[in-house]
Amino acid sequence: MTINVGVLGVSGYTGQSLVQLLTAHPIFKLTRLFSTSYEGDYAQLIPGFSSKAVPLVSSYDVSQCDDLDIIFLAVPHTKSMAIVRELMARYKSLKIVDLSADFRLKNREDYESTYRVVHDAPDVLSEAVYGLPEKYADGLASARLCASPGCYATSMILGMLPLVGRLDSNIPISIDAKSGVSGAGKALKESSLFCEVHDHLSAYATGDHRHMAELVQESGFSNVLFSPHLVPMQRGIESAIYIHGGTLDNVHALYEQYYEAHPFVRVYPSDTQPTTRLVTNTNDCAIIPKKIGDWVVVFSLLDNLIKGASGQAVQSANIMAGLDQTTGLN
Numbered sequence: 001m002t003i004n005v006g007v008l009g010v011s012g013y014t015g016q017s018l019v020q021l022l023t024a025h026p027i028f029k030l031t032r033l034f035s036t037s038y039e040g041d042y043a044q045l046i047p048g049f050s051s052k053a054v055p056l057v058s059s060y061d062v063s064q065c066d067d068l069d070i071i072f073l074a075v076p077h078t079k080s081m082a083i084v085r086e087l088m089a090r091y092k093s094l095k096i097v098d099l100s101a102d103f104r105l106k107n108r109e110d111y112e113s114t115y116r117v118v119h120d121a122p123d124v125l126s127e128a129v130y131g132l133p134e135k136y137a138d139g140l141a142s143a144r145l146c147a148s149p150g151c152y153a154t155s156m157i158l159g160m161l162p163l164v165g166r167l168d169s170n171i172p173i174s175i176d177a178k179s180g181v182s183g184a185g186k187a188l189k190e191s192s193l194f195c196e197v198h199d200h201l202s203a204y205a206t207g208d209h210r211h212m213a214e215l216v217q218e219s220g221f222s223n224v225l226f227s228p229h230l231v232p233m234q235r236g237i238e239s240a241i242y243i244h245g246g247t248l249d250n251v252h253a254l255y256e257q258y259y260e261a262h263p264f265v266r267v268y269p270s271d272t273q274p275t276t277r278l279v280t281n282t283n284d285c286a287i288i289p290k291k292i293g294d295w296v297v298v299f300s301l302l303d304n305l306i307k308g309a310s311g312q313a314v315q316s317a318n319i320m321a322g323l324d325q326t327t328g329l330n
Contacts, residue, residue: 006032009074017310025328034060103128103147131316151308153214159300162258236276274299283311
């Protein structure tokens with residue numbers, strides 16, 4: 001069996017990671033690469049890719065998607081709305097995996113207040129399934145449109161899902177999270193320059209990060225203070241989740257039982273040293289839950305380019321295509 005797939009947006013870090021995963025996938029056949037800024041040999045754009053392994057890059061044209069079964073959209077936020085609407089109108093059987101934020105939030109007002117733009121395809125929002133397989137595998141199995149989650153959001157939500165319904169949804173929660181620089185994308189920004197990042201750690205968007213909206217939507221916990229930090233490394237996320245006053249016993253057993261059937265969430269013993277080495281270059285999320293006095297402390301770690309982006313997108317696409325979700329990801 002062969003399933004033809006394409007990628008729109010192949011020059012960024014997430015697009016590169018997608019191409020790398022898809023060229024090694026045993027079922028998906030990468031037949032189209034699209035870009036809005038480049039045409040030609042992908043191996044010339046991104047050294048390390050064989051010209052024989054990937055197709056040439058062409059400018060996006062909806063008519064060139066006729067032979068595709070699945071298309072991945074690795075385009076900037078706000079850019080996929082019109083593309084998704086056009087693709088869904090033209091191709092009734094095409095499955096779309098959107099890695100932007102445009103369809104993650106079910107409520108149009110939440111999206112517009114979070115991203116400060118008007119949503120141009122509100123009629124499509126109801127068709128999108130949030131691409132977190134650990135929660136929505138059944139919905140993804142019949143979905144036409146997958147809204148792949150944000151990287152910080154994935155780390156935080158997976159770290160908190162087992163607590164939903166067991167703790168008061170208004171309990172105060174503090175999340176101290178750190179990410180490698182690739183999470184900021186490839187676009188030229190002063191804050192991402194080597195001399196600005198190297199040998200420094202910086203906090204940003206404390207209490208105001210866009211991924212908070214996803215966390216509230218998917219977990220129901222609303223009294224959360226989220227403070228992300230940029231650290232001078234290429235990739236990886238660690239979310240340290242602190243909850244005071246939770247009357248939970250044997251937290252580790254709770255997490256183990258919750259994620260027992262989920263192949264990409266690994267619950268480690270409470271005395272494990274939290275480190276991104278556990279997850280780098282994998283589609284795993286490492287969870288280390290602890291009970292310390294009156295505190296519940298959960299460390300949730302992942303590779304922001306794989307489980308936080310392209311790997312999770314392939315995991316969701318596997319489910320949408322009727323494959324085992326681990327196909328091509330082990």
